[in-house]
Amino acid sequence: MEKEFLHIITENQGIIHKVCSIYCDSEEDRRDLFQEILVQLWKSFPSFRNESKFTTWMYRVALNTAITSFKKDKRQPDKSGIAYENLHLAEELYDTGTDDQIKILNKAVSQLTGIEKSIILLFLEDKKYEEIAEITGITQNYVRVKMNRIKKKLKVLMNSEV
């Protein structure tokens, strides 16, 4: 079983790296989270029964571990300071190169809450609402609502980064 696990995880390790990228600021945190997710996957592997896709199951374990990670997120978003409705969302301001876009995206995403990070990650990974709902346990309708809110929030946050 260990061989099978190692093979399948090596093949799909990108999922864990992506989750770590979105949840961790430092290399040290990233290493810790990677190991913690890996251990949780190994411990839950015997209970995986092909009821969902392996990647869906892997996202679920990885995100559950990341969201409930004991380390306190040092950069809690200041929700009170964002007045979405009053801000002009000037998308045309953005005509930047990929590197700059990545920096802006990274900085904005780091200010989202744990749940928001998981939803935006799955959205960026082109997951359908149905699969996002399956991973998070919330309904597809609520995923849509959350996604709209996150998009607005990200626009505001990215605007402030320009």
Add this chain to the structure above:
Amino acid sequence: MEFKDLKSAWNTYSSQEVDKHHLGKESIHELLRTRTKTLVDRIDRNLRIGMGILLAFIAYVILDSLFLSEFMIKEPIQYPSWMYPLDIFSNTLIVASYLFFVIRYLKIKRNFSVDLQLKDFLNGILDTLKTYRRMFYLAVIILLINMIVSFSAGLYQGIKYNFSNLPGGMENFTTSKMLLSIFIGLAVLIPLIVLTFFTLRWGFNKLYGRYLDSLNETLKELDESGMPDERIHQL
């Protein structure tokens, strides 16, 4: 930046990150071999240690009230009669609470796994932590009851011993002296209990309080009942 650009930026970035941190089978195996305990493991370990300590403490309290004190102190101890029902009640309460706690813990553990949907997983961790907190307060209550009973018995014995040596015996223990003794006893006992309780509570909150709050907040964020009406109509 449009969201399609955002996706494209993310794809570039995440591919770079995956390539940069890619690990071979050997490295992954090594990480598994040197694994540290995860948060859930740590809470579970703490709970089991706590259960062991609590069980030992309960055994000590019950043995003490039944045999130890009489065996160790040669002079027979005569507790005031009102203390016997209190003693029996507190011991029964403690044992019943402990059994309830163990059953609840086993039930939670049986239904809890990290590959559950996020909401159920959060509820599982919260339930485990709340059970841990309940166990902690059970231990605090046992300690406080034990302190109150021991202190009252000690005070009673002390007064009895001092006055029985005086001519006239307990008749010298007038109402005013009794009230004064009760006042002094309470003046010492109450701050001691309050201090013990708040110190232990502070310790627990320092360890898990903020984490519990943060989990509750996360769970609240997943609560669909918080969805504004106008959004529901748009769906």
